[in-house]
Amino acid sequence: SAVISQKPSRDICQRGTSLTIQCQVDSQVTMMFWYRQQPGQSLTLIATANQGSEATYESGFVIDKFPISRPNLTFSTLTVSNMSPEDSSIYLCSVEEAVDEQFFGPGTRLTVL
Amino acid sequence: EDKVVQSPLSLVVHEGDTVTLNCSYEVTNFRSLLWYKQEKKAPTFLFMLTSSGIEKKSGRLSSILDKKELFSILNITATQTGDSAIYLCAVRVQRGNEKLTFGTGTRLTIIP
Numbered sequence: 001s002a003v004i005s006q007k008p009s010r011d012i013c014q015r016g017t018s019l020t021i022q023c024q025v026d027s028q029v030t031m032m033f034w035y036r037q038q039p040g041q042s043l044t045l046i047a048t049a050n051q052g053s054e055a056t057y058e059s060g061f062v063i064d065k066f067p068i069s070r071p072n073l074t075f076s077t078l079t080v081s082n083m084s085p086e087d088s089s090i091y092l093c094s095v096e097e098a099v100d101e102q103f104f105g106p107g108t109r110l111t112v113l
Numbered sequence: 114e115d116k117v118v119q120s121p122l123s124l125v126v127h128e129g130d131t132v133t134l135n136c137s138y139e140v141t142n143f144r145s146l147l148w149y150k151q152e153k154k155a156p157t158f159l160f161m162l163t164s165s166g167i168e169k170k171s172g173r174l175s176s177i178l179d180k181k182e183l184f185s186i187l188n189i190t191a192t193q194t195g196d197s198a199i200y201l202c203a204v205r206v207q208r209g210n211e212k213l214t215f216g217t218g219t220r221l222t223i224i225p
Contacts, residue, residue: 001158042201042215043156058212090154100145100161100205102213107154 002027002097004105012111013083020079021108023093028073031096034066035104038089049076049093083112115140117204119216127224130192134219136202137184146185147213148176149201156201159187189221197223 003026013019023032032049046066047055055068070076080087093105116139126132136146145163149156160169162178162185169176173192178185189196199220203213 042217043203043213044215045212048212092155100147100163101158102147103158104149104155109154 001103002029002095004093004095004103006091006093006105006108008108009106010109010111012113014113015084017083018079018081019083019110020077021091021093021110023076023078023105025074025095029095029097030073031102032070032076033094033096033102034068034076034078035092035094036089037092037107043092046078049078080110083110085112088112115204115206115214117202117214117216119200119202119219121219122217123220123222125222125224126192128192128194130223131188131190132192132221134187134189134200134202134221135184136186136216138202138204138214139183140204140206140214142207143180143183143204144207145205146178147203147205148185148187149203151199151201151218152197159200192221192223194223194225197221 005024007022034046035043037043045058046061047057049055049068049070051070067079088111091108094102096102118137120135147161148159160176165180173190176187199218201218202216
């Protein structure tokens, strides 16, 4: 399966600032996704990162808060903007390789003070 | 609204025991069900199921899907401390919508 890396692996940020998380894949993939996992909760899809066009956001998530870039088939970024403590979560990117098989990156643990 | 429910929420067993984890779902246009193991941050892919009654097996882990009763089980035999993790079930709906809907997970703890 593809090797997925994320940077940073963890960060502690101040309220009101923004953080950009990078996701790099070692092969070209069509589908890339960004998920959030709040403490004690399961994974929730934020958006699908589309190469060459705007991301497709799920209900409850907006581009102004979570802008996403997908400049090519191996890379994507997620920015968490104007952070508040409620944004403290693990952020995960995932890719789909074979049909119906999604694989996850190592995750970014974000703490907002 | 699509719904995925896992049970039990947590489970503590002794090493060597066999466990069965449950996942039930209510979705429109079901396509596939996936199981993941989450130890720290990243969920690790275990199985993908699309057809009823066909068991998928990997070592001590196995899983089966019942599309009539809308559930899946994940079995782990001869459990080891390394099996301690959160086990997540996710469901995908119709082609063209690649979204996974996740259950809340089962936290499994294996006592030596």
